[in-house]
Amino acid sequence: MHSRLYLLGVVLVLALFFFPSCEKEVGSGTENLKIPDQVSYNFHIRPILSDNCYACHGPDANKREADLRLDTEEGAYSALKESKGKFALVAGNVEESVLYHRITSDDPAIMMPPSESNLKLTDREIKLIEKWIRQGAEYEPHWAFVPPKSSGLPKIEQISWPINEVDYFILAKLEESGMKPNEKSDKEALLKRASLDLTGLPPTLEMMDAFLADNSADAYEKLVDRLLASPAYGEKMAVYWMDIARFADSHGFQDDSYRSQWPWRDWVIHAFNENMPYDKFITWQLAGDLIPQATKEQILATGFNRNHKITEEGGVVDEEYRVMYVTDRTNTVSKSLLGITMECAGCHDHKYDPISQKEYYSFYSFFNNIKERGIESSVGGPETYAKRPLMQISNAEVDSILTFINKKDTLDLIVSVMGDLDSLRPTYVLERGAYDQPRDTVTVKTPEAILSFGPKYEKNRLGLADWMFSRDNPLTSRVFVNQIWQEIFGSGIVTTPGDFGMQGALPTHPELLDWLSVDLMENNWDMKRLIKYIVTSATYRQSAVITKTQLEKDPDNILLGRAPRHRIKAEFVRDVILASSGLLNREIGGPSVKPYQPDGLWEGATSGRGILSTYKQDHHENLYRRGLYNFIKRTVPPPAMTIFDGSNRDQCEVQRPITNTPLQALVMLNDPTVLEASRVLAGKLLQESSNSETNIRKAFRLIVCRKPTEQEVAILKNYYDGRLQLLKETDAIELLAVGEYPAPEGLDAIQVASLMQVITTLYNLEETISKT
Known part of the structure; x- marks a missing residue:
């Protein structure tokens, strides 16, 4: 305990030394922003109306x-029915x-938004609406529902x-705001950044030395x-997927x-590594x-939409859970591939977007013909590992056509996949989304506001995929590009990737x-090409150092x-620890593994x-696999x-929060994997x-x-x-007892434990588990 507290104190001292506190972030409120010369409905007015008015005067009839x-x-522009002639x-x-x-009245009887809504327009918002009306109050289609077009490069x-x-595009916005981009990052920081972004692993010493020694003009591009x-x-990208x-x-x-x-x-990792085009991948x-x-x-790939939660409880209503599964598939596809909160229309017409409840269930019908049950069997043995429809994979198939699967035993593998009924x-439209309240019958269709589902498309999931990758579809390419941008920069060009x-x-x-x-579509949906284009830009290669001006003008780095x-x-925190210590098992694919975990959690x-029921x-080597393979x-x-x-993978997630809490520091100080890695590297x-x-x-x-x-x-x-x-020898021996990896013989215990604690301190640095 004494040694652990001492270590914690040193960590705090080091943190203060290496990372002095930043100045308090300055807010970026909009009230003092200049009213633009030309007010845009899409970028200035629609957000005001959507936040304050659409709940009562929007799409939900x-x-x-x-x-x-x-x-x-x-x-x-229609005449008001309650005020004739107005x-x-x-x-x-x-x-x-x-x-x-x-909106300018103080009279509670007529003011909008009404006082009971607890909403109120700011002075700037009122001025924007006033100027917009004077300029003609011109409506525009929602920007995301208009197919993307490639504009000329800005001056x-x-x-x-x-x-x-x-x-x-990045520099034009910076110059417009009176700012300049940062200097180019130093080679060590750039190497670490690119290695983490493209593989999820830190660079090796050999990579560092080679890159530092390579002074050729294309050194970074070759890297x-x-x-x-x-x-x-493929493993790094699979975490996101x-x-x-x-x-x-x-x-x-x-x-x-x-x-x-x-x-x-395993197929997903393989598809990313083979650079399968995004349209084919989806x-x-x-x-x-x-x-x-x-x-x-191709059938194995459809496991994507059988990953949802499935009940094994007795006594449940079969149809209730079957409807739940279909709903999950519908919401996953709309959120992750189209970036639309379509689930809001499951109970009523969408309050903000032009998607009716009928259109929701028409989209739902694409996924409603799967030959599945809500409850198939009770909890048990291997026969319940996958739910019908399913496919079996034999040893012979792994040896011939599915060689990317990392099969560990002689048993046939079973995987839940998609498969339609013969009929x-x-x-039906479900009243308020209730499984037992069917209303009008609907057939497969997509929301008209996005893109009409014309007769050229097959009326099934294959037709839906064709519709999704039509050049006229305004969302598919934008949503994927935005997700990749978010993976690289931490925040998307649209900061709400699911909406x-x-x-x-x-x-x-x-x-x-x-x-x-547009570039993605014109280059055959090439994923690696898109990523390379982004990470070889000058924008990506900048230093992460923040200046006082940047902190004041752009604290959230919106302008990059x-x-x-x-x-x-x-997952990559774990990978950094294992890789840097030399413990990492670099085996690709295979079943998930169960590393160290506190006793009693599962039970x-x-x-x-x-x-x-028990953990x-x-x-052995399964303790040191990448975070991607952790059993969930x-x-x-x-x-x-x-x-x-x-x-916890309960439902589709297109954006993870990024928090920094004391609990994370305690994990890095006490987790057996961290301590074992520190011990092994010290030895x-x-x-x-x-x-x-x-x-x-x-070690540094x-x-x-x-x-x-x-x-x-x-x-x-x-x-x-x-x-x-x-350190006393008894304390040193206690410290060195953590983890199953064998310790080298003939080393002084106090020396190993002392260096181990230095290494644990390094793992605790913010810089270690951050992109810089």
Whole structure:
């Protein structure tokens, strides 16, 4: 305990030394912003109306007040039924526009929004509406429902800065705001950033030395090509896709027993590494089983939409849960692939977006014909690992056509996949979304506001995939580009990646989003090409250092005048620890594994039935697999990863929060994996050299991915010397007992434990688990 408290104190001192506190962030309120010369309905007015008016005067006919609709030009310009001869809006005439008088009134009887709504327009919002009316009150289609078009490059002053087109759009916004981009990042920081972004792993010492020594003009581009070609690239990208696909190793709900979907995860890794075009990648997952003469691989890909929670409880209503599964598939596809909150129309017409309840269930009908049951069997053995429809995969198929699957045993694999009924199951509008309240019959169709589902499309999931990748579809390419941008920069061009609708955030760089979206389509939906284009831009290569001006003008880095600095995902925190210590098992694919975990967690949250009622930890090389392969039981997800904002995969997630909490520091100080990695690395270094300074420098480079300064080395050396003096052999032996990896023989326990604590301190640095 004494040694642990001492370590914590040193960590705090080091944190203060290495990372002095930043100035308090300055807010970026809008009240003092200049009223633009030309007011845009899309970018200035629609957000005001959506936030304050659409709940009562929007698309939902059942909740509409005074028969007034403000989300359409026709509705807004219609005569008011409650005020004969008057109109909510009169183009060019503020005095005759009732809407303007209502929003400026202090009379509780007529003011809008009404006082009971607790909503109130700001002075700036009122001025914007006034100017918009005077300029003609022109409505525009919602930007996200108009197909993207590639505009010309904006004019810029600093013409020597851009490397590719991305930089023109970024620089134009910076110059418009009176700002400049940062200097280019140093090579060590850039290498670490690119390695984490493209593989989820830190660079090795060999990579660092080679990149620092390469002074050729294309050194960085060659590095990017090598990282994209690494098998680790597919694993890194798969983490992002597992959240979208809500992949887990258990069924969910109360019994939460085992499911065997991991061969589908192997396929995802394979697809990313093979650089499967995005349109093909999605089409196979949506409708691989419907492709003529579908292969086993194409059918396996459809496991995407069987990853949802499935009940194994007795006594449930079969149809209630079957409807729940169809709803999950519908909502997952609309949120992750179209960026629309379509689920809001499951109970009533959407209050903000032009999607009716009938259109929701027409979209739902694409996924309603699967030959499945709501409850198939009770919790039990291997026959319940996958739910029908399912496919079996034999050893012979793994050896021939499905070679990317990392099969461990001789048993046939079973995976839940998609498969339609021989007949057509009728689909109904469900009153308030209730499974037992069917209303009107509907057939397959897509929301008209997005793109009409014309006769050229097959009336099934394969037709839906074709519709999704039509050049006229305004959402598919934008949504994917935005997700990739978010993966790289931490925040999307649209900061609400699951909502491109009326209530979603406006794009920070709309022309850039459209340029990249069109470029993606014109280059055959090439995912690696898109990623390479972004990470080789000057925008990406900037330093992450923040200046006082940037902190004042752009605290959230919306304009990208610097590289973002934020903590990496939970899976990659684990990967950094294992890789830097030399413990990482780089095996690709295969079943999920159960690393160290506190005793009793599963047992305290289980029904007591099934093979997952108790936690059976893995051993040997399975303890050191990447975070991607951690076993996820939905009701009790991995605790350390949860503390680092990992998902429990209950439902589709297109955006993880990024928090920084004291609990994370405690994990890094106490988690057995961290302590074991520190012990193992300390032993390896001491086997190589008895020089403490040499060992500290090498550990620093392996973990932090840069050369330490002399001052940093002096602080760490002083800490190491202090531990040598204070640690007793019994305490040292206790520290070295953590973890199952065998310890080298013949080393002094106090020396190993002292260096181990230095290494644990390095793992605790914010810089270690952050992109810089």
